[in-house]
Amino acid sequence: MLEVRGLSAAYGKAQTLFGLDFSARAGEVLVLLGRNGAGKSTVLKRIMGLVPPQAGEIRFDGARIDALPPYRIARLGLGYVPEERRIFTDLTVRENLEVGRQLPRADIVHWTPGRLFELFPNLGRMQDRLGGRMSGGEQKMLAVARTLMGNPRAILLDEPAEGLAPIIVEQVAGSIRALKAQGLCVLLCEQNLHFARRVADRACLLEKGRIRASGTLEEVESRYALA
Numbered sequence: 327m328l329e330v331r332g333l334s335a336a337y338g339k340a341q342t343l344f345g346l347d348f349s350a351r352a353g354e355v356l357v358l359l360g361r362n363g364a365g366k367s368t369v370l371k372r373i374m375g376l377v378p379p380q381a382g383e384i385r386f387d388g389a390r391i392d393a394l395p396p397y398r399i400a401r402l403g404l405g406y407v408p409e410e411r412r413i414f415t416d417l418t419v420r421e422n423l424e425v426g427r428q429l430p431r432a433d434i435v436h437w438t439p440g441r442l443f444e445l446f447p448n449l450g451r452m453q454d455r456l457g458g459r460m461s462g463g464e465q466k467m468l469a470v471a472r473t474l475m476g477n478p479r480a481i482l483l484d485e486p487a488e489g490l491a492p493i494i495v496e497q498v499a500g501s502i503r504a505l506k507a508q509g510l511c512v513l514l515c516e517q518n519l520h521f522a523r524r525v526a527d528r529a530c531l532l533e534k535g536r537i538r539a540s541g542t543l544e545e546v547e548s549r550y551a552l553a
Contacts, residue, residue, distance in 0.1 A: 327352045327480050327511035328373070328404075333382035335372045342368045343535045345382070350480070350528075355502060355512040357522045357543065360532035366515035367409065369532075370482045373513075374406045375399050387479060403431055405478030409485045409515075411469040415458030419449050422457055422468055426475035434479055435508045442471045445501055463494030470501065480511035487521040499524040519547075 328350045335343040343365050350356040358366045371377045373384055375396040384392040391399050400406070413422050423439050430436040443450030446467045457465060466486060473481060486502070487495045502525045505512055516522045522529065522543060530540040539546045 327387060328513060329383075329385040330369075330373070331383045331385075333369070333372060333384065334380045335368055335377050336380055337377070341535065343372065346535075346537055348530050348537065348540060350511050350513050352479070352511045353506055353509045354527045355506050355514060355525050357514045357516050357526040357529045358532055359516060359519070359522060359529050359546065361517060363534075364532040365535040366517075366532055367484050368535075370406065370408075370484050370513070370515060373399075373482060374404065400476065401428070403434075403477065403479035405473040405476055405481040407469050407473050407481065407483050407486065409488060411462075411465045413457040413460075413465050413468050413472065415456065417457055418454050419457070419460075419468060420453045422472050423475050426472035428476040431477050431479065434477060435510075437474045437477055439475075442474060445474075445504055446471055446497075448497070461494075463490045463498075466490065466494075466498065467501070470498075474505075478510065480513065481505065483512065483514045485515055485517070487516065487518050495521060496524075 330346055330348050333343055333346040358369060360366050368377060375394055379392055382392065383390060386402060386404055414425065420439060448464055449467055449471060457468060460468065486498050499521060502512060526543045528541065529543040529546045531538045531546050539549050
């Protein structure tokens, strides 16, 4: 579903990614592990066209996307949830969802507000609440739900568990497992190893913009004695 080959990126003269190779399949959760500054968020931004191209190829569902602008990448069915959430604070939950709406796609789940309220019951109980009056965890769920309204084939999640209460973390983990069961390809940036264990099928460990290890999460943990 998503294939990255020889991916490099830079901010001005500062090189941040160095020849990354990885792929993620439909119905799978691939976690990019690493400390702050390892380059995880830059990977997602580069895939979405938010960081200028430098070198490498990115293929999504068989088609090259590394030279496309972000809006065209999103229209192809690649969803992105940034760490900052970026919901519309002066719109209600339902209005935020409508902002993300795209037409149904063949052979994948068609997300509606009703289906999303089943996946995120908390949102269903606050449909008319303004985004600015929600907790950080609720805003995170809304950001994911709004992205799903675009009916993506794959979704990129940047630190979805960051700063959330334990009960909300478990709800977010459950939603990611549900998305995998629906056949979505999920690429997740995370530094919380405990959260990664709840959702990951495979993992890549990033250090200073390079992939140091890849495989199952257990293999990566064993090789690098992660804790």
